[in-house]
Amino acid sequence: MKIGITEVAARAEVSEATVSRVINRRAGVSAKTREAVERAMAELGYERTTRGQIVAVITPWLSNPWFADVAELIEAALAPHGLKGVLCPALPGGIQEREFVSALAEHGVAAVVFLSASNTLDDPDPETCEILAARRIPFVGVNGGFEGHSMPVLSTDDVMAAELAVDHLWRLGHRRIGMASGPVGNRPADRRVDGFADAMRRRGVDDPSSLVMRQYYTIEGGQSATAALLGRGITAVVAASDFMALGAIRAIRREGLRVPEDVSVVGYDGSMIMEFVDPPLTTVRQPIDRLAKEVARSVVALVSGRGVPAGELMFSPELLVRSSTAAPKA
Incomplete structure (x- = not known):
């Protein structure tokens, strides 16, 4: 029956x-x-139908091609299951994000995906996820979750990403490697800094924290951080995002230096467009295809009333070597 x-x-x-x-x-x-x-x-044993239901994808920086690419892949993975993805651009932890969630909950949204939104902050506004929890609206986090809430979290291994970048530069012969990372309190940025510091210590660098500059995940942030690092004699930069890497290249050139002849640069995220910048950017790529599919799998299961494993599932990144890195000058 x-x-x-x-x-x-x-x-x-x-x-x-x-x-x-x-x-x-x-x-x-x-x-x-x-x-x-x-x-x-x-x-x-009643199962909710998923046909025609809305899944909100809350994400910052749609001007950044990486976020646009991931959001598009999530939408595409949800569509065969009758779920419609809706993009909600909002700064992490801001009022707009909370207002999006309140409005969506009022209109009966099926689920919410936090794509590097307030789920990446150390001290987010608890009201955002409490609104969803009170309505039993399932939510999924990409690259971070909310403490105190059982939810699927799908993340790229940031510590491994830092190790891949440092190992590549070290093998080329660089010893003064700096890092331009995101702001303090952003969990992925903090993890990348920890991974960078561990990778440098394992290679005999005594004080790797002196080679880290924290700034915003923007071109201007990367430029500012790299300008400070150049004053510390670095020959290579590990950037915490591809946009920051573009800012690093700008800072290096404004000092009359060349990439990679004078200073090498490694980005992070792996947006396809970085293959076509000048020079093509060496970067650590997040596996967005696998991330998006796993996000969709979790959302479909939760919306249908089936259980999913809670906790964080880590995905391994990969290094894409292009023309922005080379051996340092003798």
């Missing part, structure tokens, strides 16, 4: 309208009633 909302309503002793509101995760249902309906659905 096919289980419908009539059977669920009878088991939970509520109206069919109430069951509908719970299924569509709308407001106007008490936590106790919502729990009773969810329990009845589980007991009867």
